[in-house]
Amino acid sequence: MTASTPSQWTPSSWASKPVAQRVEYPDQQHLNSVLAKINTLPPLVTPAEIERLRHQLAAVQRNEAFLLHAGDCAESFDACTQERIAAKIGLILSFSLILVWGARIPVLRVGRIAGQYAKPRSSQTEKIGDRLVLNFRGDNVNGLDPNDRTPDPERLLSAYFHSAATLNYIRSLMTSGFASLHHPRDWSLSHVRSSTLRRKFESIVDGLADALDFSRAIGTESGKEGPYERGGGPGVLGQVDFFTSHEALMLDYEQAMTRKAPLPGDDASKPRADGFYNTSAHFLWVGDRTRQLDGAHIEYVRGIRNPIGIKVGPSLASEELTKLLEAVNPDKEPGRVTLITRYGAAKIRDHLPGHIQAVTQSGHPVTWVSDPMHGNTVTSASGLKTRNFGTIISELVSCISIHSECGSRLGGVSLEFTGEFNEEGFSVTECLGGSMELSEDQLELRYHSFCDPRLNLEQSLDVAFLVSNYFKE
Numbered sequence: 202m203t204a205s206t207p208s209q210w211t212p213s214s215w216a217s218k219p220v221a222q223r224v225e226y227p228d229q230q231h232l233n234s235v236l237a238k239i240n241t242l243p244p245l246v247t248p249a250e251i252e253r254l255r256h257q258l259a260a261v262q263r264n265e266a267f268l269l270h271a272g273d274c275a276e277s278f279d280a281c282t283q284e285r286i287a288a289k290i291g292l293i294l295s296f297s298l299i300l301v302w303g304a305r306i307p308v309l310r311v312g313r314i315a316g317q318y319a320k321p322r323s324s325q326t327e328k329i330g331d332r333l334v335l336n337f338r339g340d341n342v343n344g345l346d347p348n349d350r351t352p353d354p355e356r357l358l359s360a361y362f363h364s365a366a367t368l369n370y371i372r373s374l375m376t377s378g379f380a381s382l383h384h385p386r387d388w389s390l391s392h393v394r395s396s397t398l399r400r401k402f403e404s405i406v407d408g409l410a411d412a413l414d415f416s417r418a419i420g421t422e423s424g425k426e427g428p429y430e431r432g433g434g435p436g437v438l439g440q441v442d443f444f445t446s447h448e449a450l451m452l453d454y455e456q457a458m459t460r461k462a463p464l465p466g467d468d469a470s471k472p473r474a475d476g477f478y479n480t481s482a483h484f485l486w487v488g489d490r491t492r493q494l495d496g497a498h499i500e501y502v503r504g505i506r507n508p509i510g511i512k513v514g515p516s517l518a519s520e521e522l523t524k525l526l527e528a529v530n531p532d533k534e535p536g537r538v539t540l541i542t543r544y545g546a547a548k549i550r551d552h553l554p555g556h557i558q559a560v561t562q563s564g565h566p567v568t569w570v571s572d573p574m575h576g577n578t579v580t581s582a583s584g585l586k587t588r589n590f591g592t593i594i595s596e597l598v599s600c601i602s603i604h605s606e607c608g609s610r611l612g613g614v615s616l617e618f619t620g621e622f623n624e625e626g627f628s629v630t631e632c633l634g635g636s637m638e639l640s641e642d643q644l645e646l647r648y649h650s651f652c653d654p655r656l657n658l659e660q661s662l663d664v665a666f667l668v669s670n671y672f673k674e
């Protein structure tokens with residue numbers, strides 16, 4: 202075992218611990234053969250990229266950058282299309298441009314994308330008509346169709362290939378001009394319906410075009426890293442870093458994607474120790490339902506080099522939070538842990554100050570991220586799961602204030618949003634309110650999420666302007 206790998210840890214040591222949200226496969230041999238195949242497939246991301254993300258998260262912890270963690274609640278295999286991937290990336294780029302421009306702070310982008318398939322559920326089964334069927338657990342486990350709910354290991358293999366296709370397209374978008382600051386109008390603008398929002402975004406784009414003209418005129422446009430192009434290679438405009446993430450829920454899959462590789466080291470004359478990397482995504486998080494201190498999910502993530510997110514909700518006691526930090530980051534390494542808080546607008550004041558105090562006292566470096574979505578889910582009168590824009594903003598604004606009251610700082614946001622639109626150019630209608638004032642009777646118009654409700658294009662840009670104004674002040 203290497204110095205960087207904690208004692209008693211192996212890629213499979215999680216299997217001897219209680220596995221919350223376990224999926225029972227009817228044919229274990231079939232599962233094993235699929236996992237063996239996945240284990241031979243090439244990594245989706247590299248150890249060098251993972252180390253770069255750790256580095257950039259350490260910069261977020263030093264208040265030198267802001268983290269945007271965003272994407273779907275759950276991806277579906279059907280959504281793996283050119284249009285839908287480009288719409289997601291376009292929205293993430295637009296959102297981060299608003300922040301960079303308004304708050305003059307570099308934005309680190311981590312998508313919930315290229316592997317975010319599995320979902321934890323509050324119950325194993327659900328009633329459909331008079332039938333009791335297994336719950337849908339995500340496209341990498343079973344089907345949404347009630348007749349297709351038996352977990353099928355082949356879906357894990359399919360998840361690998363859909364992740365690979367998604368990531369391949371993201372990488373090409375990032376290197377072929379789509380992400381270029383010279384083309385922000387291509388990202389989302391043609392589908393923004395609100396004229397006020399369009400004007401606000403247009404004014405940024407115009408200001409940016411002027412700034413770029415000016416840099417070109419004085420000859421500083423390339424060769425130097427700007428705030429937007431951090432760490433993205435030579436600093437050429439148009440090449441930006443983009444990282445992927447998903448919930449580390451299906452540990453069989455995560456284990457199969459875990460590979461040993463030499464740790465970074467500058468001294469070429471010294472042999473480098475090995476570490477373990479999860480090569481299915483740059484960033485992995487453990488959900489609110491699977492973060493038990495003695496459980497399998499924490500056991501798995503404590504041994505990998507990837508930066509780790511831990512969801513923190515009202516049920517987490519402060520002492521347990523510090524024990525979790527000890528377990529996953531005993532050496533207190535910067536950039537290693539991100540705490541994604543999700544209490545609910547009405548509960549945040551009761552819990553966040555205590556959590557901040559406990560973490561500060563423990564001396565653990567963390568990135569504090571607000572997820573204002575997961576504590577604020579409600580059911581509409583018509584029975585749809587929704588979230589109110591006002592409540593989401595309320596949790597986010599409280600989070601920013603509580604951090605400054607406690608001498609801490611919010612380092613990022615974690616959002617469920619989608620830039621997707623239909624053939625007529627209309628965005629989804631899953632969350633209430635926002636500048637488009639979406640009302641309850643409009644929810645059913647274009648409710649496409651098969652999991653949690655997402656902010657649409659306009660609502661997401663509303664949030665971006667709000668956050669950017671907060672950090673400007």
Ligand code: PEP
Pocket residue numbers: 274321487488489490512543575653
């Ligand atoms: C999620 O991020 O989609 C999720 C299920 O969150 P949580 O674990 O915080 O409920």
Ligand code: MN
Pocket residue numbers: 274275575617652653
């Ligand atoms: Mn969700």
